[in-house]
Amino acid sequence: MVYSKKATVWELSVLKLSADKVWYKGVVLKGNQDIQNKKGKAFRNAINVLRSYFTSVFANQEICIHTNSGTILTKTDAFGRFQVISEKAYSLDLKITLSDADQVLKIVQNYPVIFEEEQRTLDIISDIDDTILVSNTANIFQRIKTLLFLVPERRTVIEFTKNIFLAWEDVNPRLFYVSKSESNLFGLLTTFIKHNKLPLGVLTLTPYLSFAQLVKGQKPVDFKLNAIRFLITQSRSKHYILVGDDSQKDMAIYTTLAKAYPELILKIYIRRTGKEINKTQQNMWETLLATGTSASYFLPEHAETILDEIETLKHELI
Structure with a gap:
């Protein structure tokens, strides 16, 4: 898959709020970013943390969230965040693209994206x-x-x-x-x-x-x-x-x-x-x-x- 070099999805969570509501939220950064760190490397950890504060967010840009039940158009805010509650069901192969391009944005987190559980006791x-x-x-x-x-x-x-x-x-x-x-x-x-x-x-x-x-x-x-x-x-x-x-x-x-x-x-x-x-x-x-x-x-x-x-x-x- 060819990923866009313009932006990276730094953080993404999809939560099923109810039978007909899904919460999509995340953060998009400019450029080709990575979230990985070499295990046990303290100096590299310090560099990665410091570098993050000199990385620009992908602010005030339209993006598309593609699911099996349709496409959701939304926009990042001044901090690169997006958040939308939609009736469109999530899909395990969910993709995010820029609104004016077909290239997919890379999702770099090594952590679950989708949380399927509806409300609990x-x-x-x-x-x-x-x-x-x-x-x-x-x-x-x-x-x-x-x-x-x-x-x-x-x-x-x-x-x-x-x-x-x-x-x-x-x-x-x-x-x-x-x-x-x-x-x-x-x-x-x-x-x-x-x-x-x-x-x-x-x-x-x-x-x-x-x-x-x-x-x-x-x-x-x-x-x-x-x-x-x-x-x-x-x-x-x-x-x-x-x-x-x-x-x-x-x-x-x-x-x-x-x-x-x-x-x-x-x-x-x-x-x-x-x-x-x-x-x-x-x-x-x-x-x-x-x-x-x-x-x-x-x-x-x-x-x-x-x-x-x-x-x-x-x-x-x-």
Whole structure:
């Protein structure tokens, strides 16, 4: 197959929302790009991460999504993103082309594209940084060092969060990863998820950024809150579990969601990242508890209690 050299599909997810709705979303970059990294090469990892912030997105361009049931015409935004909900069913041999050309755009990810499961009894929506992997988000210098010089296979998985996911397997939940990490890191994060045998789920990341945008902090305000609202309203399951940590704003975001969807949020898990809880964290935790939604603020020593509670909750859902 001859692929276009004008652009590359960097990130692509197709989720069956219901019997007649499919969500297509992705990111397109300029030129012929690659997402692969040589396993175990720290220096190459640093080069690849840095290079991503000097790669241009394929912005404000029309593209075509070709499925067995028809063609969907859509357009990338200023960040190279596209998103469309369509009645046209996905196909396993899905192709994306430019609107004015027959050449197919190469899809470079080594991660599932199509997620066939419709709504379930339970969806788990989880943060990534310092929730499933140690990212040191509270310390900018340590975070940069970790990001650049630890390859995904050597990043530290947070075992207790993984055990929470495994404990819920009997209910057969879908899992969504929603993170403020930018799409530049999609390959790194999906490699980590696969290497650690975490559940495979749709990733929703902030836009692909240039170096200047990264330095200026040009991530969309309320991105994470709006992304989770979208998932709840478009893929409405009977119940949701939210998983996050106390290093940033997960507790405040989940408090807002608990107030908005009290009948849908079954449980909130917050990972404690430090030995001590500061005043801000304590206030956010108390505000979250005041919503009346069941929540756990956990350390590894709380494992037995939380896993026992999961067994009780599962019997209510199965």
